Amino acid sequence: MFSATANDLRYSLRALLARPGFSAVAVLTLALGIGANTAIFSVMHGLFLAPLPYAHGERLVDVYNTYPTSSLQYAGTSIPDYLDRREQAQSLEDLALYTGANLNLAEDGQPPERLVGLRATPSLFSTLSSGAALGRVFDERHAEPGQDKVAVISHALWRNRFNADPGVIGRSLRLSGETYQVIGVMPEDFGFPSRETQLWVPFAFTPEQRGDFERGNEYSQSIGRLRKGATIAQLDAELDAIVARNAERIAGIGGLDPAMAEQAARFAEFLRGGNFTGRAQSLRELQVGETRPLVLILQGAVALVLLIAAANVANLLLARMVSRQKELSVRNALGASRGRIARQLLSESLIVALAGGAAGLLLALGLIELLPRLGLDAAVGRYPITLDLPVLGFALAVSIATGLLAALVPVVSLFRSDLARQINDAGRIGGGGRVAGASRNLLVVAQMALATALLVGAGLLLRSFVSLQQESPGFEPGGTLTAQLALPGNRFPDTASRARLLDEVLREARALPGIEHAAWTSSLPFANSNSQGSYSIDGLEVADASASPHANQRQISDDFFASLRIPLLQGRTFTPGDHGEAEPVVVIDQLLAEKYFKDQPAIGQRIRRGRDAPWATVVGVVGTVKHGSLRDTPGKETIYWPHRQNLGGFGALVLRGPNALAPDTADALRTALGRVDAELPLFNVLSMQQRIALSLDTQRAPMNLVGGFAGVALLLSAIGIYAVLAFSVSQRTGELGVRMAIGAGRREILGLVLGHGARLVAIGLGIGVGLALMLGQLAKAQLFGVAPWDPLTFVAVPPLLAAIALLACWLPARRAARIDPLVALRYE
Incomplete structure (x- = not known):
């Protein structure tokens, strides 16, 4: 054998x-x-x-908070929720909490550099079963405030910034104005939560952060490792049980303080009403x-x-x-x-x-x-x-x-x-007999059908992408330069100090040649950052068991709406008079105004974030903007707060003007920033149009690739039908010669061969259109503004394919029509 x-x-x-x-x-x-x-x-x-x-990556899970009644399915994790789950969830072998850390590296003689960092509990490394390649990782001793100024760096940072020097262990780094000691270097293949992460520092909790009043402050994420044999369903049930136990415990808090007792009772009722719980998903599902x-x-x-x-x-x-x-x-x-x-x-x-x-x-x-x-x-x-x-x-x-x-x-x-x-x-x-001829015809029909389905699919994706590009984000992205900036919380610990620093930065930016507007926002549209939170409306009663309204929350400077040309619909925007000592004010978007103030003026209404915060008066209503994707229909309202009254440490600058996109503007902005504070790096510098283009990658990729593959399919199909007809002509040379000898003209021979090819093309197109209709339903979720049966696509693509296929048919047909009968009979 x-x-x-x-x-x-x-x-x-x-x-x-x-x-x-x-x-x-x-x-x-x-x-x-x-x-x-x-x-x-x-x-x-x-x-x-x-x-x-x-190690055993299939047991790694992302554990997060969810608010089912507020349409907030994924809300990160708060510190007390993490502590509850680490102690009480029996399905978890280990659990870690982490959050992004924007750390500015400043070394003598070198410009400041922003490092992609992660602030994590020491349990991160045990949860991932990972250790340092050089030195060691931090442990529970470093999770206490004051003992947390150590850092573990990535292999790439060690190689690129420190020339793979083993002596980096024990070296001091100045990060965001504070001194950290390098204690370890991670292996080359380690990268969590992504390969771009450059260093890890301890997440040290203060006593206040561990308390119940920190619940709802969900700026972190949590990763856990399931015990062997445990399932996500079991863990979900345990997370529900933890919430139920917390509701019973919190209901008894307050003692002799009536206000605290009432607040605790309302929160307990909120938990009992199914408005909040915890859930888990596999780490792969989160990342994919x-x-x-x-x-x-x-x-x-x-x-x-x-x-x-x-x-x-x-x-x-x-x-x-x-x-x-x-x-x-x-x-x-x-x-x-x-x-x-x-x-x-x-x-x-x-x-x-x-x-x-x-x-x-x-x-x-x-x-x-x-x-x-x-x-x-x-x-x-x-x-x-x-x-x-x-x-x-x-x-x-x-x-x-x-x-x-x-x-x-x-x-x-x-x-x-x-x-x-x-x-x-x-x-x-001719052509090897009936069976062989039928087989060749069947293959051509199959090729045409598959190519038609693929080309129609590519056409649908192209139409969808064009429709998406024409969608308005709610502002004018052209002519704007954006750059992200982190204000170190340790050197600028409160709103007043951060606002003074930011005002100086904005003054320097506006002084640059050709810059008309310069503004700040805590969350820039299309920059993969967002901040959300519950709020209250004066006069709007919410039942104890119901969720409060929930909105996107933004801290912005006076010039933000003008910089992005977000339209002002009612009232006014912020002014320098909206400082920390002035009456709190707020601007809302049209979506919020229509949702809660449809039958009454929005100007003059009062809103606050948190039950103990002061009421802020609505002074303006602006247009609703899209934040993350052009294909999204905004379903969550947005609230804007003046930066002098409420300012965090991370955000972005927006510059507009004739020279905003000039090649040297970014360098000029860095120089201006250095005059204000030499340790503030500017990073992720892009035009707003570039940010929107990047957000379209998930639509652009299938359009480009399916379009390219459809072109290949069209080429192969055309070659296939040409080859079949050319072979058929060569095999039928004698027959065609006889036909011409007894009176058939060139037109009849041309029509005979072309008609054979046209029948195959027509059958293939018909089957392909039906197949495309079925495939279009499967790809419906990837389309925007275009139906799976889009008439324009189905009318335009098949004739194009038919024209190319008939051209492939015409070439052998023309050859057949030019056969010399005498030569053909001699061939026979």
């Missing part, structure tokens, strides 16, 4: 080398399909299948997020390309089998069984497929490098995408499967034919 197989392979290889043109076309055709599938599968494997880079449907769409698209490529190669193999009809008949007459001949055809197909797979791997390497430029980087940035062993195994499996699939039609055609009568049948009918 082994000897026979080896002989088949040797004979097949010689036969393929004897026809280098056929072999090269078949190999390159499969390389396109296999390479594209391998590249996209490498993304799918990295995101969904490869083990997380932590909305990427799953995107990658599945791309994998489906390249699978269609591979099917078209396989159909093309099947047609080539079928044509080659027909051209070898005499040889195969003679071999059959000499005793070779159909099985032996089929094995020979299968060997040739597998050799072609494996060669195509090898060439496809080279193509896949190039595609993987190209994917970030096509918009997929935002989706896969957390995971290394490489051609590792599982991906190589996938490429091998796909190559073998494609070889078997491509050989299927020729082999079936072989077993359904009578080899003894093939020569006569081929001469009488």
Whole structure:
């Protein structure tokens, strides 16, 4: 058996080398399909299948707060909630809390640099089962205020900033105005929560942060490790039980203080009303997020390309089998069984497929490098995408499967034919007989149908992307430069000191040439930052068991609305008179005004954040803006507070003016910032239009990639129908010569061949449109402003494909019409 197989392979290889043109076309055709599938599968494997880079990563979960009645499904975690769960959740083996830390590194002689940091409890490293590669990680001793000025740095920061110096352990760093000691360097492959994180510092809780009044202050995230055998459902049930116990405990707080007792009772009733609980999800689900449907769409698209490529190669193999009809008949007459001949055809197909797979791997390497430029980087940035062993195994499996699939039609055609009568049948009918001809026609129809579905899908995504780009964000992004900035809380501990610093920064920015407006906001639209919170409206009664209104919360400077040209609809915006000693004021957006003040004036209403905060008077109503994505319909209102009355430490600058986007403006702004405070770095400097463009990556990536694959499918389909008709013409040369000899004109011959091709194209288009309608429903969630049955797309794409396909039909038809009858009869 082994000897026979080896002989088949040797004979097949010689036969393929004897026809280098056929072999090269078949190999390159499969390389396109296999390479594209391998590249996209490498993304799918990295995101969904490869083990997380932590020991027993499948047991890691994200634990978070949720407010079901406030439409706030994911709210982070507060410190007391974390402490409750670490002590009481039996399904958790370990639990850690972490939050972003914007740390400004300042060293003598070097400009300040913003480091991407993480403030984390020491349990982060035990939860992830990770230790330091050099030195050590921090422990519980460092989780106390005053003992927390130590840092663990990433391998990349150690290599790039400190030249991989082992002496960095024990070195002092000035971070945001305070001195930290480096105690460890993490391994090269460690990166949590992303590979961009550069250092980790301890999260030390104050006694106030541990108390019940800190509940609801959810600026952190929590990661846990399930005990062996525990499930997320069990953990969710335990989180519900913790909330129930807290409700009973808090209901008894207050003692002799009536006000505190009333507040505790209201909060306990709020908890009992199902307005708040905790939930868990797998860490992979958290990190992959909305990427799953995107990658599945791309994998489906390249699978269609591979099917078209396989159909093309099947047609080539079928044509080659027909051209070898005499040889195969003679071999059959000499005793070779159909099985032996089929094995020979299968060997040739597998050799072609494996060669195509090898060439496809080279193509896949190039595609993987190209994917970030096509918009997929935002989706896969957390995971290394490489051609590792599982991906190589996938490429091998796909190559073998494609070889078997491509050989299927020729082999079936072989077993359904009578080899003894093939020569006569081929001469009488042309093209190798009825079975072979029907098989070729079926393959062409399949190619056209798949290409139609893919092209319609690409058209829908293109129309969706264009519709999305035309969507207004609620402000004018053109002509604005933005940059993020962190104000160190240790050097500027209160609103007054931060406001004075910020006012100086804004004065310097407005003084730059060609800058008309300079403003600050705590949360910049399309910058992946947000702040939300509950609030109260004077006169609006909320039942004890119901949730308070919930809104996006922004701290802004006077010039913010003018900088982004957010329209003022009622009242006024902020002025320098809205300082810390003045009456508290607030500006709301149109969504809030229509939701709660539809039948009364919004100006003069009072709002406050928190039950103990002073009431702030509404002095203005502005237009509603989109914050994170152009495809979102704003469903949560926004409240704007003046920065002199309420200011945190992190936010962004917005500059507008004729020179805002000039090449030297960012450097001039850094210089101006240095005059105010030499330790404040400017980072993430982008125009607002660039930020919006980055937010469109999840729509741009499938459009670019599916469009590219659809182009490949169209090319393969056109080549396929051309090859079938050209082969048919060559096989029917004698027949066509006879027709012309007895009076058929060139027009009739042209119509005969063109009509054959047109029928195949029409059937394929019809089936493809039906398939596109079904696939459009599956991709409905990825479309914006376009229906899955969009008339314009379905009217425009099929005629375009038909025109290209008919051009491919016309070329062999023209060749047939130019046949000389005498030459054709001599050929016969």
